[in-house]
Amino acid sequence: MLKSSTCIAAALTALIATSAAAEGELNLYSSRHYDTDERLYSDFEAATGITINRIEGKADELIARMEAEGANSPADVMLTVDTSRLARAKEAGVLQAIDSAVLEERIPANLQDADNEWFGFSQRGRIIFYNKDKVANPPANYADLAKPEYEGLVCIRSSTNVYNQTLLASIITHEGADAATSWAEGIVANMARDPQGGDTDQLRGIVSGECDIAVSNTYYFARSIRKDVKGLSADRDMIGWVFPNQDGYGAHMNLSGGGVAAHAPNKENAILFLEYLASDQAQQYFSAGNDEFPAVEGVELAESVKALGDFKADEVNLSEVAKNLPEAQKIFNQVGWK
Template sequence: MTLKAPRTLIAALALTAVTAPAFAQEVNVYSSRHYDSDDALFNEFTDRTGITVNRIEAKADELIARIDAEGDNSPADVLLTVDVGRVGRADEAGILQSFSSDVINDRVPPHLRDPDGKWIGVSQRARMIFYAKDRVDTPPKSYEELAQPEWKGKVCIRSSSNIYNQSLLASIIEAHGEDTATEWAAGVVENMARPPQGGDTDQLRGIVSGECDVAVSNHYYYLRGYEKDVDGLTEGLDNIGFVWPNQSGRGAHVNLSTAAKAAHSPNSDEADKLLEFLTTEFAQQHFAGQNNEYPAVSGVPLHERTARLGIFIPDTTTNTAVFGTNAKAAQTIFNNVGWN
């Protein structure tokens, strides 16, 4: 005798088969960006695509070491960093893979992405020269001028271990060669108002306190003084002038926040979709707005705070990838000239 299942059970099984949820899509992001506002960015991506974003945050070097240790079984799909020098370290560690997208290539200029397709820039960070208006009539107009004798004892700048300065020197190596770059670094050391100390905000504070007449800082640290009350900076903003360097030459040095695809990405298609999303106008405005950065995609409106700095000529002749490839040479020069 053949036993038959009750009609109610058959109906229930059929209903279950029809309504069973589709396979969940996800993408795992390892990020050295420590902004709570990125939740809104990834939520928008999920709303548009149905792909859940799982995010792990840590310092870039820690994330690179973690992905390397995880090896072939790493769950990492996308790595976000805030400097080309750091993503260059990731590439050297062999934890990235090339990816290709016509969408990205149409949106992101060639000098803001890796020639081998290992990473793309998602926002721009300009390194600027600032000065005390009441003590400086004619500020230096280029990075090279910072090494001239007239600025002896007047320059505040961060240590050589700072990735921003490493990338700046890497760009000077590319533009002028190692010998000239060494002369420049030695000249800046001679002109330092004090031993390197603190972050970019502290260099700007040095102008306010009178310790230095000229300082080097990424642009958004200055803008933060307008956005909120920054102790030792905001009260002195009216006396701080700024210069877009090298406007009659190669243009201002610009570094990047970057996005890269992990070598063993288990969710490859989802990773590609996220990388393309990061170049949309929504994402670009998000990056620019939350930290007063410049979009990597042309035509995207500037945030009103960033717009106060006006329009400048960036260095588009130097591919930003050299910030990573010239990093070791830059550090060697720093060590040789005694830039602590």
């Protein structure tokens, strides 16, 4: 169960006591579009007295806006989803390196930028789902998805999807560009339909019979456990899942994260906010409110997330994965992944 803002305030007391900026405001640019995040913001405001002013939009639009605003940008913090977008923000020069003992202690090294410009605060596994009645031997690994035996069975999103871009970049990191190209070619050959829709639509494809195997982030499926998701929850029992690569480097995890804006006018407040996102209470809310895996180890999972079971997560350094994103896009284009 989520703890109250009073508990959150207690957890932040040490931080606030040493912060000269525990008042005023924080200008947040966010591409996280989850209504449940309202609790994160209101609890932070209640605990600190800092008012959050939000600008919401798509990640690329926010990055472009921050670039155009330059040194006059009011942005203090940018929040977004996936390593690829965090990497784009860094490359665009709209984030800055920060020093925070709290974040260094709380956030695992592989989930933060090598230069401390961004930090991951929640994770989502990108895993394999399948029709239990039709697929007797589901793929055990990402590589298996490309095997000829699964021809015409796979639903997966387009090559423009950031989750797929980071997944392919991680395969490049682990196995090299040639192996990643062969994998992508195999996936294109095995597609049940041209890529369309979001992750929930891939899962609905199993229910509708358009495909027997789908690739999706875990939180889309876990959400259907916690609440009713049209076209999915009622038939959820027909779907099984596999955390890939359990005999190897583990299941790929993508991030939701953020960093302090390059020209943050309220930098101390910005750092305090990121440290708050790493607190146990906020981390628990990422799980309970949006069915994600916390970035901080040992935080209690929501029941919907627990239902997915234990698994081995890929602990590759996501800063290294980010370096391979341009190569991933080249491979997608080369193999004709729409």
